[in-house]
Every structure is written in structure tokens, then in C-alpha cells.
Amino acid sequence: MAARDYGQYCGVTRALELVGERWALLIVRDLLVGPRRYGELAAGLPRIPSNILAARLKELQDAGIIRRAPRSRVIVYELTPYGRELEPVVLALGAWGFKAMGDPREEQIITPDSMTMALRTAFRPHVALHLPATVYGARLGPADLLVRVDGPTLDVTRGDGPADLAFAAGPDIHRLISGELAPDRAIATGVVEVLRGPGALLERFASTFHLAA
């Protein structure tokens, strides 16, 4: 621990000593969506070596950021209250990195949890406040997400269900969120495929979820 110490009495260095290691903040990102089992975390971080995942989980536990909790006979990892306070950090990183994402490459995948956090990052409560409550069913790559917007609150859950608008999209949905692609153009070009409901609702979606590029 002393070896990777930055030697400064400063909040930023302290934070980086705790969550600055490779993969650490991505584990936190996924746990911000909800408690996860070891295997679920591994599935959401396809390239992480199992020993690294195990090591990070142990370090994050020692730092009081996550804890192991028994859930009906199986162990899940969940954030402690202090770990949950990392949400502004993850959201700020996500918003900043969004602008540098560029076009998706072939080997880049989308995971349900990363998409969930991306939607939280792009959510504009002050805009949603003036729009009717809406439920979107979004099939994003392998992830089926149910996105409930009600006034200034957002709730994203996995799985299918009744929705005002159901649509499917790939990584190119990035261009819709950034405003580079207008909603009607997104449908016309096939970037977004409307599965159920009026396609015009995609406009509401795009104004609710937006990040400048």
C-alpha cells in the first residue's frame, strides 16, 4: 500500500489511492446500478482477469467502499453508503468521456450496467420535469432496459415490460444522445428501430437524455 502511495496530504491523491487502480471505478460503476454477484461483475467486465477482480473486491472492501452481503444463500457485493458517494465521480467521468467516445469499434461491447449509468449521466431532470411521465423499453445491444421517467426522477431496470415506446438500437445511439443525429433521422437511417409505440416519442427521449459532444 505504501508503494502506490502518492505521498501527499490531499483529497484527490487519497481518492486515487483508493479507487485509482485499473478496473476499480468500473466495478463501482456497475455496483451503482445495484448489488451484483461475483459472476455478474465478471460478465459485465469481460476482459478483467479473475484474480484482478478478486483482488479489487478485497481492496474495495478493506477501504469500506463495498461489502459482501448474503442474499438468500448467495453472496452479493454491494456499495456501502460511502461507496455510493462515488456516484458524482462516476457521472462526471462518464459525461467527460462521452465526448471522446468517437465511433464504436467492432470489438467494443455494450453492457446493461454501463448503459444504465450512461442513461443516468445523460438524464436531464429539469427537462423531464416539464414532460409527461413516460416509459421506454430500450433494447440496447444485448441489454433490455425498462426506462421509467416520471417528472424529475429516473428509474432504469433490466428486463422487458409495458412501455409507451419500445425501440432497439446499437452503439450508434451515441449519435442520438449527442444531438448529432435527429430522432427522425435516426429512425429513417435505421440507427434506431421502433418496435412498439409511436416513433414520435423518440423525440421526447432525445430531449430527456442529452449530452453535448
Place this chain on the structure above:
Amino acid sequence: MAARDYGQYCGVTRALELVGERWALLIVRDLLVGPRRYGELAAGLPRIPSNILAARLKELQDAGIIRRAPRSRVIVYELTPYGRELEPVVLALGAWGFKAMGDPREEQIITPDSMTMALRTAFRPHVALHLPATVYGARLGPADLLVRVDGPTLDVTRGDGPADLAFAAGPDIHRLISGELAPDRAIATGVVEVLRGPGALLERFASTFHLAA
């Protein structure tokens, strides 16, 4: 670059690919205070090996986060507009890490730039708004900082100058900012030494700069 790629199409992973390496965000932290020469950066990051500093500067440049700029015959490094947008990330990390700082250890140092960013993190504009404009001269370890608070704006510069209250303190000032130590107790116990001006002004300072622990 592909080796340290996370393989996900996600804003958080993209951000960590760009600034997730060791030392990278600390370089950004110092450059958020102002442009710095190579030697100034090295002085503010005492433990960084010179080859690592050189490598990070090159990577951050390639990523469009910093640029080399000639300033009257010498080269300085400065943030690009995109690099400056990392300020929310650094502030969020600083605020989160502040709570985990604990007591200062012997080998931990304080640098002027890290203290400047810490003050920016702890600054409460909505509180300062209702207080008279005040200039503090703060000698924090080796750093002489001139802290100007005027309404909701904060300006921190290096060096000495006329101040309403001048004081000296060590790392234990952390306990004043967190509220663990009341201003009058801080003076009584010698944590803060008043150099000039009315010690009562330290109360204003403590309410202007505060981070919960």
C-alpha cells in the same frame, strides 16, 4: 494503447483510458491551477519519476487534454478547453477523498497547487455570497496563498500580499475545514496561528470553506 483498452463502448471506460493511468489526474489537478513548466510539475509531484512525467505529458497531449505553449522563451504546459472540462471530475474526487484523509502522516507533504484545488473544492459560493468580501493570507506548509473571496467568486493566487486575515497552518487545517475543530479551538490549540488581523475572521473562513467528513 490497445492493451490498456477496456473493450467497452462507454463514457466511463473512455475517460479512464485517457486519464486513468497513475499520476495523470494529478498532473491535470495542478494544471487546473494554471500553466506550469516541466520543472514546476515535477516539484508539485515529488515522487513522480521523470520518465513517467514525460510519458504522461506526451499521452495527455496526444489525447488533446493538454498542450505545450511557448511563454516568453520557455515552454509551459497548459490545459486545452477539453482538458479544463475535467475540473468537475477532479473536484468530485477531491471532495470524496477528503472524507478518507484521516490524520496526516509524517512523510505526507502539502503542495501549493493541491491546496489551491482543495480550497476550490471546499468553497461554498452560496455561503460566501452573504458574507463581506474578504482576503485571506494563508501560509499552508511551504505554500503562501492569497485567497480572495468576493461574493460567489473565489480567486487563489500564490504569493504574499495585503490580507484581512493572515494565518499559518499545517496539514491539520483539515480538521478545521471538516468542522471537527471549531475556529477558536483551532487557534487555542495552535493548529492555526494568526499572523495578522483579527482571529475572529477565522470563523468566516471556516464557514466559507467547508467539507463534511
Place this chain on the structure above:
DNA sequence: CTGGATCCTGCCCGATACTG
């Protein structure tokens, strides 16, 4: 099958010496 632990290989970091 889940949740790890244990190898080995290689690369990045750290420390220091050296140069334009």
C-alpha cells in the same frame, strides 16, 4: 456451476543515471 486461488509471462512503474 459459482467463486475464487495459483501459476507464469510480460509490461508498466519506479529509481537513478545520464544528456542536449
Place this chain on the structure above:
DNA sequence: CAGTATCGGGCAGGATCCAG
């Protein structure tokens, strides 16, 4: 002053193996 060169060590990466 602003970096480059070099070398040792320690994490990361990947595959495999083990326990409940």
C-alpha cells in the same frame, strides 16, 4: 532545465486449477 536511457521489481493479463 527538460527531458531520455536503462534496469529491476511488481502489478496486470491470461490460462488453468481447486473448493463449496
